[in-house]
Amino acid sequence: MCNFPCLRGKICTSLAELQHLQHLNLRGNYFEGSLPYQLGNLFNLQSLDLRRNFFDGILPTQLGNLSNLQSIVLRGNSFEGILHSTWKSFQLAVP
Secondary structure (H helix, E strand, O other): OOOOOOOEEOOOHHHHHOOOOOEEEOOOOEEEEOOOHHHHHOOOOOEEEOOOOEEEEEOOHHHHHOOOOOEEEOOOOEEEOOOOHHHHHOEEEOO
16 A cells, blocks of 8 residues: 555544644555544645555544535545535545
């Protein structure tokens, strides 16, 4: 998947403490498991790119709290469930 040292494992819930984070790009790594619901506390987040990892499970409903989110890319993972209704207003890239 990547030709250089990659990040592996699960996303740490403490990532949600980065309250001023505006862009989060974790594409092309070896992250796995479900997304922590605490990511819904990143209220300043404008873009989220999680493509080409090994995430699975249901997307946390708390991600619907990300009112500044303009772009989210989820393809190349194994998420399940329904996308949040507020995500219909911005660029959404899924398979």
